[in-house]
Amino acid sequence: MKITDITPDEYAPYQEAYIKLVDPSYPLIEELEISVHNLVHFVREIPMDKYDYRYAEGKWTIKDILQHLIDSERIFAYRALRFSRNDTTALPGFDENSYAANAHGDDRSINELLTEMSALRHANIMMFKSFDKEDMLRKGTASGYTVSVRAFGFLLIGHQNHHINVFRERYL
Template sequence: MKADQLLENEYGSAFHTYIEQAGEGDLIEELEISLHDFIKFVQNIPMDKFDFRYAEAKWTIKEIIQHVIDTERIFAYRALRISRNDKTPLSGFDENEYIVNTDSNQRNIQSLLTELSAVRHSNLFLYKSFSEEQLKRIGTASNNEISVRALGFVTIGHQKHHQRIFEERYL
């Protein structure tokens, strides 16, 4: 299953940008490849950039990586709930409050990348466990309809979105 094979009813407009950025490959392949690409990319960032902010009140690279980790966990939780046919609407979250309540800037970059890798590998097991029927199930998250498989592509696109921000505003 590829992102361009998703049906229009599988995700709301709020997720469209991330779906577009997910890549052209199969969901599982893209989850694997995008992780390796991201880690390799981050490991090549000069050390003096990890605590850099391009403007006041903007996040550092370390904070953005923590945000990617937190968001991936939330998307996986949503995918799990929806895959199990839980019809409860799932609320959004305030990413700024999440970052304020972390110590990501006190962590070293390898610790953050190791955590991201562990989260992604766990989510790969989760996505590989889903049946075709479970992948197609649709629930409500952040007041938008979304399928389990669309959440997988949103996870990939969200990570790629932030990698582009690193390239455009931090390096």
């Protein structure tokens, strides 16, 4: 299954920006693998003095954003797991700013953050591989919107790509 198989009723309107950032060339599992390798390679090429840089007062550092990607990946994957198991409990949103303020991303090394991100993504790849077609098509409510299991997989990629673009535009 590729991003072109996703329909607008499988994700929240505000998530369309992330969906559009997913390469349509590859199926979900391949793109999950490719994208995490691209992230690690991209971040390792950033000059070390940029990791703690803030482009404006109160903005996140690159380390903060990596921690945000880790936290978001865990939340999206948890939602995908719940919905894949046909759990129809509506799931609340999360306050990304509160998470960032309490995550201590700046206290961690780039190697720690990238290792955790890579390990987490690989665990999530295994989870998505375990879903059959019916599981992937299941939907639930998260943050007040209907979202499919497969959309969460693509949102992991698109959200990551969004932040790589932010790195390019505001940090480098």
